[in-house]
Amino acid sequence: GAVVSQHPSWVICKSGTSVKIECRSLDFQATTMFWYRQFPKQSLMLMATSNEGSKATYEQGVEKDKFLINHASLTLSTLTVTSAHPEDSSFYICSAFGQYFGPGTRLTVT
């Protein structure tokens, strides 16, 4: 079956620093990847749609300069949280084709 990996699985960073999260499709190609954020005991909220070879599409209220998305190849999409703050602490999950989710990245900003 299709496998999506994410790295790192968890990360702790200091406020003001940047963190990069990688999302890879291991056995298939994806022109589109979706990035979701999930706060504890809450639902998944779509942040942006990552498009290979073009700019990402951000959902309303998501700061594109803060959450940088790059879809450099058909198997790799990255999300960089810039100048992270404690309120950015969350579970970040990527997805392809609506059913193939990465294992998620737990970000804690101290």
Added chain:
Amino acid sequence: GENVEQHPSTLSVQEGDSAVIKCTYSDSASNYFPWYKQELGKRPQLIIDIRSNVGEKKDQRIAVTLNKTAKHFSLHITETQPEDSAVYFCAASSGGSNYKLTFGKGTLLTVNP
């Protein structure tokens, strides 16, 4: 944009009983309705989905029904087992499976042995 409402937020049943979770959506253009099971700290897993040209779909103990006119769809789990305990999310999309999903708020299902 699309809005998906999900009820109940928590559901507790005895092992062997049935569980029903209901969702409504707002966008009449939505045509793909998946259901996910998420265990604590893990990724969502697709358990069943239905498209707008179908009214009902069943997979062993799990079934989903869709009423396009009323814009609601439901998940039915029969003969529940303790391992069914998890958070269940419904979602809707207007572009099929390779399109952005709008999720419901989730239902915490607890199956008591």
